Amino acid sequence: MTHRLNDRVIWLVGRVALRAQKVIGEQLDGVPQRKQHYGILASLVDRGPAVQAQLAGRLQIDRSDLVTFLDELEAAGYVERQTDPDDRRRKIVAATPAGVAVLERLDTLVHAADDDLLAPLSTKDRDTLVRLLDRLLPDEDR
Amino acid sequence: MTHRLNDRVIWLVGRVALRAQKVIGEQLDGVPQRKQHYGILASLVDRGPAVQAQLAGRLQIDRSDLVTFLDELEAAGYVERQTDPDDRRRKIVAATPAGVAVLERLDTLVHAADDDLLAPLSTKDRDTLVRLLDRLLPDEDR
DNA sequence: CCTATTTCAGTGTTACTGAGATCG
């Protein structure tokens, strides 16, 4: 009870996320891609192509915002949108080879940002933190 | 390397913070106070009165935004601003008895939100998570 | 006709920036 704020995860995680945002912002400074571009490419590469609505659900990005991010990635040649032959309302999104390449460059930066953020923790503690945070996400997001 | 996004704390913590924000939003629905009001009151009560700039630093709230939140809390009678007699540029902010009371009501809601967010974790794991997250914050924020 | 999907425009929220006012 002495330090309420340090005992409330709701508060703590917001603070840490704010700091994380700054750190990743520094790493991506001057790079035309952002956190969300990284997330989209990573999801497409690691988990395969997806229909936009699925992809939005997977990443918990608003379907509306996803349109914009995909527009940007498509314009840069990093993803492709193809109409689903089985249901022409849908568009299947996939990463291009150039997208895979840029993802790997971005991942280096994101990894560096992680190292920065996690500097106070040992390797073991980092793993524990990842595992615990992961369990807080709804199943469909994993 | 199979699931990049689940291994990057920068990404994970953003997702969790987003979920946390929703959960606390639900708990505070209909309550005129917000997360930041809670944070301010908790800091003032648990760590004592402070000059605005210090308080902003402690909470990592922008000094500019703090003005607005304090205006609201002061109008409601939950905090008082007094000019520092030693330096009349400064204003010392303190919680009033009414502020202490409302903090305790808010804390119940925040605690409930935490329980909701942390539902998948055991008590022990929750403690571990709090401890790890806390270590990621710069010293001056604790 | 109704539903699902993508897209677009507008809104709300939250944090930040820069400059003015006051005071030491």
Next chain:
DNA sequence: CCGATCTCAGTATCACTGAAATAG
């Protein structure tokens, strides 16, 4: 005159809302 503090107005970022367009 300089620097610190608080305040105010405007900007930027990011997520959300609601509806149009297209198609099953």
